Amino acid sequence: MSIDSHVYVPFETKEDKFTKIYSQLTREEILELSSFQLLSIYLTFEKQRGDNSFWKPFLDMLPSMSDFEFMPIHWSDDLRKLAPTSTQKTNQKVCQRFESDYQIITQLIQSKTDENVEDLLPKQDVLLAWICINSRCLYMNLPTSKNTADNFTMAPYVDFMNHSCDDHCTLKIDGKGFQVSTTSVYNVDDQIFLSYGPHCNDFLLCEYGFIIPDNKWNDLDISEYITPLFTQEQTDFLKSYDYYDNYTTTKDDVSFRTQVALATLQEKDPQNSRKLSALINGYNDGEVFEKHSNVLLSTILKKIIHECEARQHLEFSDDPIKKIIGVLYHDRLVIAKNVLLKTIQDGDDDDDDDGL
Known part of the structure; x- marks a missing residue:
């Protein structure tokens, strides 16, 4: 050749x-x-x-x-x-x-x-x-x-x-x-x-093969807590818009994907929901969904906090790998607590607005 x-x-x-x-x-x-x-x-x-x-x-x-x-x-x-x-x-x-x-x-x-x-x-x-x-x-x-x-x-x-x-x-x-x-x-x-x-x-x-203490780019993946809640209609709707799975939040902001997912859970017929369509297309900021979304998110975050606290001891293990796993749970705990606090505060503000 x-x-x-x-x-x-x-x-x-x-x-x-x-x-x-x-x-x-x-x-x-x-x-x-x-x-x-x-x-x-x-x-x-x-x-x-x-x-x-x-x-x-x-x-x-x-x-x-x-x-x-x-x-x-x-x-x-x-x-x-x-x-x-x-x-x-x-x-x-x-x-x-x-x-x-x-x-x-x-x-x-x-x-x-x-x-x-x-x-x-x-x-x-x-x-x-x-x-x-x-x-x-x-x-x-x-x-x-x-x-x-x-x-x-x-x-x-x-x-x-x-x-x-x-x-x-x-x-x-x-x-x-x-x-x-x-x-x-x-x-x-x-x-x-x-x-x-x-x-x-x-x-x-x-x-x-390494992690960084207090990594500012850390996020919290909550997909496993949200996806099992979808009906088939909601799943099909989210997939059609490429919004299925990968739901995250940082300590400061809930991702837009997550906001869409929480809003979708509130619609029995999402395909024909004008409110949901307006949110996805940017015609509104999703305020109409916010109160119930905060309730759903708070429930999820409390569950995550409980799971992380149950494994918090790993952070002090003599086994270096278990110690790393413990740090990962610590990262999740910090984000979950921050987002939960912000969610509760937002909910209190909503209640004040309702009272007005």
Whole structure:
């Protein structure tokens, strides 16, 4: 076959069983892989090639699995069940993404060799490579790309920056590459911080393996308490407007999705409700639903507060994972209490208005 159909290596490399597999991969097969899948194969193979790999210095500076030990993807089933449902849901999505990628790449590589693919692509080694990619890649827009999720690169210098909720640095991405700059003054041995984005602790833990105390981007997912209350008509209505599931609140604001869900629960025939249609289309602010919505929300929040208080002791556990789970419940408790207080105050104001 012509060289155009295969992987082209732009540097001198030593031949081994892995380069033989590379030589059998066609351009079409490579293009069918996502960037995550392709890099997971490459990092896993190159790590095993040791000194034969051009990328050994880069691979040697990547973290080990112990650096990600707190990610729920490693937890036992008992610990996962102990975590908040929102954490379980986020972790499940991460697990499904990895399992799908692993199945695809093992099937492809097995078709290129007689060796046992589990020896070539050990699951734990692939998982480490996959997590390293997930926690270290930088995304950029490419005008010719069909899938923006695949537009990323791994930039080693970014590994020297830790995450902060606040932007201490700015990241400039253009045709020249990636540039990090800051207006802050740093002293020798100071850490440099870069914001990974407005992510709550559930996301940070499941995707990267850490949480942040008093994370200002934390929210409270109350979907599990709302969705079972819907009738079939209400469910169908919300799905038709893409407002089904993902109901959250921060300590300051109840999301609009949640407001729509609480309003929908008050309509037996939501499809023909002018009030509900006006709310969704922005013709009114939903004040007509607010009183009953506050009652529903208060009931849900009190239940969440009770559940969180029952697990509050975990925050003081000697087991580091249980301690993390306890912090997650503490986060939920803070938000629930804040929103409940605001809801009660709003309800009192409504009563005063009624009296007037």
